[in-house]
Amino acid sequence: MQAVILVGGEGTRLRPLTYGTPKPMVPLLGVPFLERTLERLRTAGVEDVILAAGYLPNAIEDHLGDGSRLGMHLTYVVEETPLGTAGALRNVADLITGAFFVLNGDILTGLDLKAMLEFHRRKGGLGVLHLIRVEDPSAFGCVVHDADGRIEAFVEKPPAGEEPTDEINAGTYLLERAVLDAIPPGKVSIERTTFPQLIAAGERFYAYTTSDYWLDVGRPEQYVQAHRDILDGKLSVGTLAEPPANVRKPSYVGLDASIDESATIGPYAIIGARVKVGPGAIVRDSILWNDVIVEAGAEIDGAILADRVHVGKGAQIGTGSVIGHQVEIDSGTRIAPNSRLSDHEVANI
Numbered sequence: 001m002q003a004v005i006l007v008g009g010e011g012t013r014l015r016p017l018t019y020g021t022p023k024p025m026v027p028l029l030g031v032p033f034l035e036r037t038l039e040r041l042r043t044a045g046v047e048d049v050i051l052a053a054g055y056l057p058n059a060i061e062d063h064l065g066d067g068s069r070l071g072m073h074l075t076y077v078v079e080e081t082p083l084g085t086a087g088a089l090r091n092v093a094d095l096i097t098g099a100f101f102v103l104n105g106d107i108l109t110g111l112d113l114k115a116m117l118e119f120h121r122r123k124g125g126l127g128v129l130h131l132i133r134v135e136d137p138s139a140f141g142c143v144v145h146d147a148d149g150r151i152e153a154f155v156e157k158p159p160a161g162e163e164p165t166d167e168i169n170a171g172t173y174l175l176e177r178a179v180l181d182a183i184p185p186g187k188v189s190i191e192r193t194t195f196p197q198l199i200a201a202g203e204r205f206y207a208y209t210t211s212d213y214w215l216d217v218g219r220p221e222q223y224v225q226a227h228r229d230i231l232d233g234k235l236s237v238g239t240l241a242e243p244p245a246n247v248r249k250p251s252y253v254g255l256d257a258s259i260d261e262s263a264t265i266g267p268y269a270i271i272g273a274r275v276k277v278g279p280g281a282i283v284r285d286s287i288l289w290n291d292v293i294v295e296a297g298a299e300i301d302g303a304i305l306a307d308r309v310h311v312g313k314g315a316q317i318g319t320g321s322v323i324g325h326q327v328e329i330d331s332g333t334r335i336a337p338n339s340r341l342s343d344h345e346v347a348n349i
Contacts, residue, residue, distance in 0.1 A: 001117070002096060003046045006088055007034060007105035008054030008079050013219045016324030016342030017306050022056040024105045025063060026223070027289060029230060029237060030254045030272060032063060033217065036237060037103060038070055044113035047072045050095055052088040054079040086190035090183040097177070102190075104171035108226050110213040110235050111172055120174045123149065125204030127175035129195075131167040132214045136160070140168035141191055145207040154196055167207065170214055220304055220322050227252075227270050227287060247271075254290070263294075278313075286317075295331070303335075 011023030018026070024034035034051075041049060049072055053060055057078045067074030077092045089102065099120070101113065111130055120128040129151065131143050138160040144153040145167075155164055169191060183194055199205060213235040217226050229235055231250035243253045248266030254273035259265055263281045270287040277283060278296035287304045294300065295313040302319035305311070309323050312331030317323065321335050324342030329335065 001046045001100070002048045002050065002098070003041050003101035003103060004050045004052055004089060004092055004096075005034070005037060005103045005105050006052050006085060007060065008052055008082060008088060009105070010055040011106075011218075014223065016322060016340055017220075017223075017304065018055075019342055020306065020325040022053075022059050023218075025059055026217075027272070028108070028217075028226060029240065029252050029270065031237075033108075034060065034105060035064065035070070036108075037105070038064070038067070038072060038074075039238075041101070041103075041113065042070060042072055044117075046101060046113070048075075049073070050075045050077060050092050052077055052079065052092055054082060082187060084187045084189045086183045086188035086194045087186060089190065090180055090185070090188070093177075093180040093183075096180060099174065099176050102173040102175060106216060106218045107171040108213070108215045108217050108235065109170065109172065111170075111210060112212070113172075116172070116174055116208050119206070119208050123204075123206045125150075125176075125206055126179055126198060127173055128206050128208045130170040130172040131207050131209040132170045132212070133166045133209070134168055135166070137163045137166050137168050143167055143169050143207055149206045149208075151195075151199060151205045151207055153199070154191060156192060167209055171216070220320075224285075224287065224302075224304065228268055231268060260296075272307075285319075 007024040009023055011018035014023060025032040028036050051074060053076055061076055064074055075095060083091055138158055142155040142158055142163055142165050143151055144164050145151045182198055215222060215226055217223050230237055243251045246261055247253055251266035251269040253271045256273055257271050257275045259277045260279045262279045263277045265283050268285040269283045272288050272290040274290055275288050275292045277294045280297045281294045282299040285302045286300045289307045291308045292305050294311045297314040298311045300317045303317045303321040305323045306325040308326045311329045314331055315329045315333045317335045318337035320338035322340050327341050
């Protein structure tokens with residue numbers, strides 16, 4: 001069984017975090033998001049994975065290599081220009097030998113892939129689409145199907161109050177290889193073009209609707225929510241180490257982090273590897289990537305700090321702020337809520 005993971009996007013909604021890190025490599029409790037996805041595929045018995053990459057592909061390959069460390073075989077196919085979801089699949093068609101999973105690279109879910117495969121084997125047809133129910137489907141692509149689950153129509157972001165269903169496309173597909181033959185060259189959307197055209201031609205696709213955990217981790221607030229949900233036990237990513245006694249739970253502390261005994265850490269603090277937190281500092285409801293330095297008396301509340309950020313003594317970082325790689329925040333500086341800082345420049349103070 002094969003899988004294709006779409007990891008070509010630039011992650012513009014996560015900037016400035018993604019200026020130096022491709023979106024698939026953004027860490028989720030110390031492990032790159034893409035690696036978490038690969039672990040889930042391996043658990044389902046999928047070991048042959050094609051990564052349809054585009055933005056900063058070397059950073060992905062440098063970390064994951066050929067996949068042997070994970071017990072998998074990884075193949076990288078880099079798009080010279082963005083090809084869309086269907087175009088990206090057509091671009092890897094020569095590597096596909098049979099039915100295959102397709103996963104959007106920024107979806108966090110507890111979906112049981114083995115159960116989805118069994119469903120496809122029972123139903124037949126050209127493929128199965130994972131759907132979930134949401135309270136407000138107007139921001140998503142709605143999928144309409146009959147009582148047997150056969151998909152009849154796609155409605156992209158319908159006006160609020162006019163949604164034909166509360167079931168949305170959840171970004172995981174299981175497709176037969178024949179789908180690739182229907183994709184023309186160039187930039188093509190599988191959701192807006194390929195699926196509707198095949199359905200109009202009489203081909204069968206089925207909806208696989210579940211109540212599994214699901215989150216699009218494409219924005220900073222959703223990225224924060226993903227960590228909170230894992231710490232709250234709403235989604236399991238394996239056994240997490242107990243934080244030190246002076247850290248308020250739920251929180252996570254990475255390897256070789258150094259936290260002064262007088263610092264206040266947590267709840268909902270994510271402390272990356274080799275982070276140093278000084279005396280009297282406060283870190284609450286925040287995500288600190290690796291090698292961050294927080295000096296004495298600094299306060300970080302509801303913020304995200306990328307690798308090697310240095311927060312000076314007594315500095316304050318407001319709720320909703322996102323600080324890019326290697327930014328230096330001078331002692332005593334106050335960063336206003338919802339600020340975005342990158343390239344050693346401070347904005348919206």
